[in-house]
Amino acid sequence: MLSSSASRTQMNSLLNPKLPSRISLFQLKFLSSLAVAENPSFFPIENDQIPSRFDPFQFFNVYAKSRQCTARITKIVHTHLTTTGLLQSDIFLSNSLLDLYCKSAAMVDALKLFDLIADRNFFSWNIMISGYNHISLFDMAWEMFCRMHTSGFGPDEFAYGSVLSACTALQAPIFGKQVYSLAIKNGFFPNGYVQSGMIDLFAKNCSFEDALRVFHDVSCQNVVSWNAIISGAVRNGENRVALHLFRKMFRGFLLPNSFTFSSVLTACAALEEIEVGKEVQGLVIKRGAEDVFVGTTIVDLYAKCGEMNEAVKEFKRMPTRNVVSWTAIISGFVHKDDYISALKFFGEMRKVGEQMNKYTVTSVLTACTRPSMTEEATQIHSLILKSGFFSAAVVGSALINAYSKIGAVDLSEMVFREMENIKDLRTWAAIISSFAQNQNSGRAIELFLRMLQESVRPDKFCTSSVLSIVDCLNLGRQIHSYTLKSGLVFDVSVGSSLFTMYSKCDSLEESYKVFQQIPDKDNVSWASMIAGFVEHGCADQALQLYREIPLEEIVPDQMTLTAILTACSALRSLRTGKEIHCHALRRGVEQDVLGGAIVTMYSKCNALSLARRVFDMLPQMDEVACSSLVSGCAQNGYVEEALQLFHEMLMADMTIDSFTISSILGAIALLNGLSIGTQLHAHITKVGFNSHVSVGSSLVTMYSKCASIEDCLKAFDQIEKPDLVCWTAMIVSYAQHGKGAEALQAYELLREQGIRPDSVTFVALLSACSHNGLVEEAYFYFSSMVQDYGLKPGDRHYACMVDLLSRSGRLKEAATFINNMPIKPDALIWGTLHAACKVHGDMELGKLVANKMMELEPSMDPGAYVSISNMYADAGQWEEVIKIRNQIKGTDMRKEPGWSFV
Incomplete structure (x- = not known):
């Protein structure tokens, strides 16, 4: 072991400012090893006194490793070294003191000392640049690098690496490119630190293609550069590229480390490539590279691939777990909709004393989004307040969303009010979405306007949420003006919400204009516009729009194909429907995914044999397909087949919607089968559909055609809120049974409810007058139809x-x-x-x-x-x-x- 004096002598010679411009990593390690003193015991400085036998070299070596650097003690040592004259004569002591100031985050004092050092060397500059980076003063790190360059010092590999990190954090790729050019000019082009720093800069701030270009500029055997490009690929969603790069790295006999494995396993999880992930896990085990980070990514891999049993096994096998590990397993259960297991693991996490973070909290809140879990949500809310996570905007937003999905909108608003001083766009978007999901359009619009009044610019999430519930054309146009002014109109989600709003407000022409102006349309846009045309009776235009999709190089997905099949159903276009069916098969779209839409299309086109064939080919009975086939058979007169299939649905305990029941009731009415109708009425009452307006209307019509006006009236009375169709069905029933006075009375009750009659209602009313010889009344209603309601006879x-x-x-x-x-x-x-x-x-x-x-x-x-x-x-x-x-x-x-x- 070298003595202190020998160590000091060697340090002075090795740290001479006339060193060559580049120092190898081996030399740097050798330099640091020489700083070890004879007796590595640590002497604390108390009462601002320096021990009489104080060895600064021993102190700097031990004190820096103790991680107890404080500005106060550093200043005491600084005073002592200045008093004894050692500071001015030894660059190693100056740099060591400078390093202590940086580690204690006293950068003002560090800068003062730095400016006093006469013979600065590479280490002096590097310490300052790294110090500024350490406390996130990246702009100061950049300025220090510029000073270094203008002072005539050629930066070394560590200076380049540090300043590139600063440029990455500053999101300043232009500065980074200048640094990279300087590094190439000075011969540091193949250096791993420089290359990895530039890759990281491009991957985070520019484009992944530029990062790849830097990576391929020179053949590199540095694992740091490989890690940088693989992690950059994962960060940019280029997970297939990440796996390709990993295989290339492995074939090049370069050993991956735990950081490499973590990135690759993350890519496998994103792609749900479970088999590839298992192969990587085997390599991890073989290399002995499994640490807490790699173990966490393995757990996350199995969780995201839906294999929660394997995820739990790997989680329990981990010798050490951190908060990220616990969050990964909890999030996996949330993703599988297993909220009980998610809360169970959260409870175990709390028992072992593991501290949660904001991501753990948001995952647990996502698990508490069922109407029956108000108590659990409030308990998590209390824990958030106790743990101090309430100040995190992401947590507040998650809490608002949780209460919203539970249906406790009042609690969502309470949380929003309590976040008065820490609101950001996420919380505004969460509360507006909460009101929108719960159909409280008034409050959602009110908050949107309040954002504008408080000079908070609504983002695409806020704007899309508000547009989803706007049913006033004037207000919708005003919001449209805001999107034009703010540039949000070019966002695909905002654009889709805009043209959907216009379509909902019966302004199809404006809707289509907005659709045409969206620069990058996605499948949601195409499907929504096609559906808009179909809903407004323009199915032929929907088909024409569908034919334009290939020109945009968009591959129609399930949503788009479902929308266009609906258009074929509306047009009764069997030929086009068959073409869409064939196209879906060629594209590899699973038939069970589109089963309901295909069966519906064939049923509406009267091709019941094809509808049945597709239905029989489905891997399992699909509720939508069953309902469509039942309705198709009923509407085309195949009553017995409809009843048989409906019975199979009941036996299979499938969910039966109101549309299916209404179709069956219509078929029973054609059969004049009162006994079957009363049995079905009993089932309807049992499942709670008797108060549903469409089912109630069908019941009224069925009893009317079966000549049971008393049961007809009873069925009508069971409807919770009769609409125009229900009232019209009742008036028709009275008319068909010669009860003209009752029909006219029902019409007056309809008007008292504030319901506006349509042309069908007046046909029923005039028919009632005709069957009962009410001539004067008929003239009155015929005139009222034109004068009071503007309906053309x-x-x-x-x-x-x-x-x-x-x-x-x-x-x-x-x-x-x-x-x-x-x-x-x-x-x-x-x-x-x-x-x-x-x-x-x-x-x-x-x-x-x-x-x-x-x-x-x-x-x-x-x-x-x-x-x-x-x-x-x-x-x-x-x-x-x-x-x-x-x-x-x-x-x-x-x-x-x-x-x-x-």
């Missing part, structure tokens, strides 16, 4: 009025009404009046009506000619009968012969 409304007047014997009035109609009367309207003339024996008017019907010969059916012929036969006018029969023979029309079972 159609063929069915005029037919009801003619039928009413004809039934009431007011034949001439009916004829006058027809002649004054603003639309051309068809054969049905004239036929209604002609039948009434026959009933009431008005031959003169009957002849006139017959002539009118003759004029509409192309649109007449054989039954109308037969009706006219019979009327002439009843009057004994056989010449006219022969004339009519000859007219029938002279056309392509053919009278179907009558037949009877009797």
Whole structure:
């Protein structure tokens, strides 16, 4: 062991400022080894006194290793060295004192000392640059490097590495490129520290392609550079590239370390490449490189691949676990929706005394998002307050989201108010999303406007959340103006929310304009716009839009294919639907993923055999596909098949939606099967669908067609909040059963509820008047339809009025009404009046009506000619009968012969 004086002599000679510009890593290690003193005991300095036999070399060596550097003790030593004159004569002591100041974060004192050092060397500059980096004063590190360069000192590899780290933290790639150019000029191009620093800078701040270019500039056998490029690939989502680089590194006989394995395992987890991950784990075991970090990434790999049993085994096998390990296993259970296990492991983590971090807290809060877990969420909330994590914006946002999903919006708002002084965009986005998810559009919009008033610029998350619930076109346009001003309109999520808002507000033209202006459309955008066209009855435009997708080099996904299949269903376009089906198969889209949409398309196109074939090929019974097939069979008259499939769904304990039940009820109504209908009504009541509006309407119609008006009324009374369809169904039922007064009373109740009637409602109302001879009432409602609601009467409304007047014997009035109609009367309207003339024996008017019907010969059916012929036969006018029969023979029309079972 060298003595202190010998050590000092060698240090002075080795640290001479006239050293060559580059010092090898081996030399640096040799330098540090010479600083070991004879007696490495540590002498604490108390009462600001220096021991009489104080060896500064021994002190610096031991004190620096003790990690107890404080500015006060450093200043005491500084004073002593200045007083004794040692500081000015020994550069090693100056640099050691400078290093202690930096380690104690006293950079102001360090700079003062640095400026006093006359013979600075590379270590002096490097200590200052690293010191500024250590306390995150990266701009000062950059300035110090610039001073070093302008002072004539050629930076060494450590200076380049430190300043590149500072440029990375400053997000200043331009500065980094200047440093890299200088390093290349001074011959440090192949150095591992310089290369890895530049790779890291590009990977974090520029583009991964630039980082790859730097990596391939020179063949490198330095594991640090390989680690930098592999971790950079993972950070930029280039996980396949990371695995390729790892294989290349391994083939080059360069041994990976624990940092390499951690990055590669993270890539495997992101890609869910469990088999590759197991191979890497085998290498870890073989190399003996498993530490707490690698063990954590192995746990995370199994968790993200859904193999929680293996994840738990690996977790329990770890000799040492840290908070990241615990968070990984908890997050894995949350991802698998196993909130019980997630909370169990969190409890074990608390028992062993492991301190949680904000990511642990957010994972546990995600596990407490079920309506039944209000108590657990409030307990975690209390723990957050106790542990001091409430000041973290990410934790506050997670807490707001948890309460929102539980349905406790009032608690979400309470948390938001308590974060008054620490709000950031994440908390604003969380509370606005909370109100939006719970359909409280008023509060969401109010908070959005408040953000603008407080000069907080809403980001894409806030803006998208608000747009998702805006149903006012004027307000939507104002938010659109904000997105244009802020530049958010070019974000794909904001753009999609914008055109969806316009579509929801029935402004399809503006919706399509916004869609066209989105620069980088994704599958969600395409699917949403296609769905918007379908919802507004423009399925043909939806198909045209779908044909434009290949031009954008977008591969349609499940969502887009489902939307276009819906368009095919709306158009009843079987050929196009088959093309989409084939396209999905070629793309490798699993048939069970699109099963429901494909079955629906074939069902709506009346291709029930194809629908059944696709249904039978599904790996398991799909609820959507089952419902679609049941509805298709019911709507196409295959009632028995619909009932059989519906029974299979019940036996399989599948969830049955209101649409399926409504379709089955419609089929039962066609069968006039009251007994089956009452059985189904009992099941509907059992599952709680009896108060549902669509099911209630179908029940009303079913009982009405089965001639049970009392049960019809009972079914209507069970509906919680009847809508227009329900009220109209009830009015139709009353009309069909000759209860005109009750039908009119139901209409008045509808108006009292503030429900606006439509044209179908007035058809039902006029039909009720017609069946009950309520002429004056019919005139009143016919006039009200136009004057009060601005509805234009159609063929069915005029037919009801003619039928009413004809039934009431007011034949001439009916004829006058027809002649004054603003639309051309068809054969049905004239036929209604002609039948009434026959009933009431008005031959003169009957002849006139017959002539009118003759004029509409192309649109007449054989039954109308037969009706006219019979009327002439009843009057004994056989010449006219022969004339009519000859007219029938002279056309392509053919009278179907009558037949009877009797």
